[in-house]
Amino acid sequence: MDKTCVPLNAEAETSLPIIDFANFGDGTSVEAKEIAEKFYAACRDVGFAYIANTGIPQHAIDGMFELCAKFFDLPTEIKQKAPHPPEGWKHRGYSGVGVEQVSQMVFDPNELADIRSKALDFKESFDFGNEDSTRLQNIWPPEEDLPGFREQAVAFFKVCREFQTSKILPALALGMPGVPAGFFDQYHQQADNQVRLLHYPGAPAEAFLSGEKGRINAHTDFGTCTVLFQDDCGGLEVESPHEPGKFIPAPPIPGTVVFNIGDFLMRWSNDTLKSTLHRVRVPPQKDGVAGGMIRERFSIPYFMGADRDKVVDCLPGCFGPNKPKRYEPINAGQYINMRLNATY
Ligand SMILES: O=C(O)CCC(=O)C(=O)O
Ligand SMILES: [Fe+2]
Numbered sequence: 001m002d003k004t005c006v007p008l009n010a011e012a013e014t015s016l017p018i019i020d021f022a023n024f025g026d027g028t029s030v031e032a033k034e035i036a037e038k039f040y041a042a043c044r045d046v047g048f049a050y051i052a053n054t055g056i057p058q059h060a061i062d063g064m065f066e067l068c069a070k071f072f073d074l075p076t077e078i079k080q081k082a083p084h085p086p087e088g089w090k091h092r093g094y095s096g097v098g099v100e101q102v103s104q105m106v107f108d109p110n111e112l113a114d115i116r117s118k119a120l121d122f123k124e125s126f127d128f129g130n131e132d133s134t135r136l137q138n139i140w141p142p143e144e145d146l147p148g149f150r151e152q153a154v155a156f157f158k159v160c161r162e163f164q165t166s167k168i169l170p171a172l173a174l175g176m177p178g179v180p181a182g183f184f185d186q187y188h189q190q191a192d193n194q195v196r197l198l199h200y201p202g203a204p205a206e207a208f209l210s211g212e213k214g215r216i217n218a219h220t221d222f223g224t225c226t227v228l229f230q231d232d233c234g235g236l237e238v239e240s241p242h243e244p245g246k247f248i249p250a251p252p253i254p255g256t257v258v259f260n261i262g263d264f265l266m267r268w269s270n271d272t273l274k275s276t277l278h279r280v281r282v283p284p285q286k287d288g289v290a291g292g293m294i295r296e297r298f299s300i301p302y303f304m305g306a307d308r309d310k311v312v313d314c315l316p317g318c319f320g321p322n323k324p325k326r327y328e329p330i331n332a333g334q335y336i337n338m339r340l341n342a343t344y
Contacts, residue, residue: 014251018253019050020052022053027166027181033174038175040177048258048259048278050259079094081145089336089337089341094139122213123216124201125197130192132191187332198298200296202296218239218279221260221301222303223306224262224268226259226304228258229300230297230298234284235281236258236279239277260275267327267330269318311332
């Protein structure tokens with residue numbers, strides 16, 4: 001991506017850190033180390049950062065958003081030819097509006113049922129992952145209903161995976177004091193990651209303002225970390241690191257992606273890295289409301305997870321005499337399944 005894609009005034013638009021990966025290269029230079037240290041500081045202090053100059057071709061992102069719009073524009077009965085299985089952990093295929101309700105660490109069935117009956121995340125989604133996975137097969141609509149969908153989606157997954165293995169995982173290890181270079185690679189061999197196409201339909205502003213409809217409630221992500229591509233609608237908000245309960249806007253900034261730490265890495269790092277609450281609300285009025293309607297939003301998170309069969313203990317450098325280990329070692333698969341089953 002061309003460096004000039006990032007607007008010069010991007011810092012003025014958000015108080016979240018913006019980390020420029022232009023000179024990260026293969027992660028071995030002095031400059032790469034400096035970039036990784038800034039990235040680490042953002043992950044520790046905020047849990048969120050914009051990344052500029054990702055190296056991801058802009059046409060791959062634009063093409064995926066076009067495809068995303070085409071998919072959600074299909075009649076519901078066609079989308080439902082690729083239905084998300086009832087089990088929450090089988091995160092593949094299409095979920096219609098109101099099927100999934102994000103909750104924050106609630107596992108009691110009665111309490112979950114109660115949450116679902118009140119709020120409504122007004123969104124639909126399509127999930128896919130590693131096409132070569134034997135554990136979890138992708139669920140695609142028939143080829144003739146959206147020709148080329150599968151091929152382009154699989155290619156996009158590979159683009160995201162390349163970004164993960166060439167930039168994200170190396171930078172995380174390089175920036176963290178006490179963590180050996182390349183440390184995270186061995187825990188993320190199986191590409192157990194998930195791309196989610198998200199569509200938040202437009203609706204009369206009144207439906208959102210009255211609380212009848214919402215976009216996505218405040219939550220943290222479950223896995224290692226997430227990269228988020230968003231369209232130009234706006235509405236993403238991140239909890240302030242300084243004032244709990246206060247949310248700061250994370251507006252779209254051309255030429256960047258949004259990055260955040262997930263709960264699994266927070267736990268793995270003995271709470272050194274932050275998994276921060278975030279939500280999507282009605283976007284700021286100047287872009288978002290036309291004729292009393294809130295416009296639709298598309299976003300594409302790429303959730304990265306550790307290999308299910310690996311057990312992780314507290315990361316090196318994250319514990320010591322003054323900071324005892326807070327958590328038992330845990331199997332990555334068990335942890336993620338526990339979280340996924342609470343959302344369906
Ligand atoms: O739509 C967005 O921008 C946020 C999505 C998100 O946070 C999630 O799916 O976990
Ligand atoms: Fe999220």
